[in-house]
Amino acid sequence: MSRIGKMPIAIPAGVTVTVSNDNVVTVKGKLGEMTQAVDPSIKLNIQDGTIDLVIDEANDTVEKKQKQAFHGLYRSLINNMVVGVSQGYEKQMELVGVGYRVSNQGNLVEFSLGYTHSIFIQLPAEIKVETKSERNQNPQIILRSCDKQLLGQVCAKIRSFRKPEPYKGKGILFIGEQIRRKSGKSAGAK
Numbered sequence: 001m002s003r004i005g006k007m008p009i010a011i012p013a014g015v016t017v018t019v020s021n022d023n024v025v026t027v028k029g030k031l032g033e034m035t036q037a038v039d040p041s042i043k044l045n046i047q048d049g050t051i052d053l054v055i056d057e058a059n060d061t062v063e064k065k066q067k068q069a070f071h072g073l074y075r076s077l078i079n080n081m082v083v084g085v086s087q088g089y090e091k092q093m094e095l096v097g098v099g100y101r102v103s104n105q106g107n108l109v110e111f112s113l114g115y116t117h118s119i120f121i122q123l124p125a126e127i128k129v130e131t132k133s134e135r136n137q138n139p140q141i142i143l144r145s146c147d148k149q150l151l152g153q154v155c156a157k158i159r160s161f162r163k164p165e166p167y168k169g170k171g172i173l174f175i176g177e178q179i180r181r182k183s184g185k186s187a188g189a190k
Contacts, residue, residue, distance in 0.1 A: 005071030009051040009079050012086045017051060017078075019044050025078055029085025032126070032146040036081060038074050041067045051078060084146035091155050094138040097162070097170040102131045102139045109141070113162045113172075127154055140175070 011017055015029040023038045038044065041062045045052045053075045055067045062070070083089075095102055101112040107123040109131070123129055126147055132140040141158070145151040155174075164171035166182040173179065 002068055002072035002075070005053055005055075005068075005075045007075065009075065009082055011046075011049050011051065011082060015082060015086050017046055017082070019046065025081070027078070027081040027085050029082075029146070031085050031088050034081045034085060034147060036074075036077050038078075039070045042070050042074050044078075051082075053078070080148045084148055088144055088146050089148050089151050091143045091151055092140060092175040093143075093155065093158065093172055094140045094175050095162075095172055096138050096164070100139060100162075100170075101133065102141050103133070104129050104131050104141075109158075111158075111161055119161055121158065123154060124150060126150060 012029075015027065018026045019038075020026070023040055023042075023044075024035055025038055025044065026033065026035045039062065041056050041059045043054045043056045045054060053071060055071050059067075095111075095113070097114060099112065099114060103110050107125065107127065107129060109121050109123060109129055111119040111121070113119060123143075126145050127150065128144040130142040130144075132142070143151060143154060159172050162171045164173045164177075164179050166180060167184055169179050169181060
């Protein structure tokens with residue numbers, strides 16, 4: 001059994017969890033609604049404000065090792081959904097570099113990252129975006145969503161526009177992230 005899969009998921013106040021006949025879990029909360037299909041080899045028990053995931057030993061369509069992997073996977077996915085609709089997720093990124101700027105109109109974000117052209121990205125409706133540009137500070141972009149997976153995917157896409165580089169430390173990075181710096185070329189003695 002998976003150590004993660006054995007842990008029960010607490011359902012906070014204001015969150016409702018339902019399971020349909022075809023093993024689709026629906027989680028509703030104040031920040032939104034999310035669904036996730038669960039493999040038939042995993043059974044969900046919802047009682048007393050907790051969700052317990054149990055491996056269905058009678059189901060022989062999946063081998064035992066795969067069932068154990070599914071046990072931990074679906075527990076983590078459902079827990080992320082419960083936390084997402086009740087508290088939400090937030091990622092903060094900063095643009096480090098001379099002349100780097102970011103601005104937004106709704107969910108359309110414009111980046112100026114030292115290229116000859118500006119980069120525009122249309123974010124999904126599930127993501128709320130906020131940009132900050134203060135004097136003598138690096139521009140920041142703050143992303144909020146109830147979907148942890150989608151939020152991480154969007155952050156990775158934004159980061160790919162200008163990855164942090166180890167020589168000058170420039171690029172798009174998460175706030176608080178430390179970049180391992182490298183020294184540049186050193187003149188060799190002849």
